[in-house]
Amino acid sequence: MDKFFTQKTCDRCGGSLAGGRIMSILNTDCLCLECKEKEKEDPRYKEAAKAEIKQVRKGNYNYEGLLQEQKITDKLLEQIKDIRASGKYNMFDLPGIQREAFERDYFELVTFLEESKKDCLNFIFTGQR
Ligand SMILES: [Zn+2]
Numbered sequence: 001m002d003k004f005f006t007q008k009t010c011d012r013c014g015g016s017l018a019g020g021r022i023m024s025i026l027n028t029d030c031l032c033l034e035c036k037e038k039e040k041e042d043p044r045y046k047e048a049a050k051a052e053i054k055q056v057r058k059g060n061y062n063y064e065g066l067l068q069e070q071k072i073t074d075k076l077l078e079q080i081k082d083i084r085a086s087g088k089y090n091m092f093d094l095p096g097i098q099r100e101a102f103e104r105d106y107f108e109l110v111t112f113l114e115e116s117k118k119d120c121l122n123f124i125f126t127g128q129r
Helices: 033-039 045-057 074-086 094-103 107-115 117-126
Strands: 021-023 030-032
Touching (some): 030 033
C-alpha cells in the first residue's frame, strides 16, 4: 500500500503508470488504467466490488480484496492440480503430496500443506477455497 503512490510501473503488466494509477479491486495491486479496464471484465469483478462495499460498511477501509481472502491461491490450485494429474498419489495422502510438492519445487504448496492441513482437506473434500 505504501508504495502505491510512488511506484512507477503497473503490478499486473509492468507498464508505465504515467497515464494514471488505480488500485485493483481483486487484490492490492497497483494498476495502470488499461489493466483496470481489463479487470472490469473479470467474472469476479462484481463479486469483488460487492465484497469491498460490505467491508467498507463494516468500517474496514483496508480491505485487501477478494483474492487475498482466498486461502488457496490460483498458484496453489495449479500446483495441486498438477500433482493430482500425475495420478501418483491418492489425494488424501497428504504426506505423499507434500513430498511430491517438495520434489517439484512447489514450495508454496509445501508450506501451505504444513500450515493448513485442515484447509487443504476441506478443499479436497468440498472444492471450497
Ligand atoms: Zn497494467
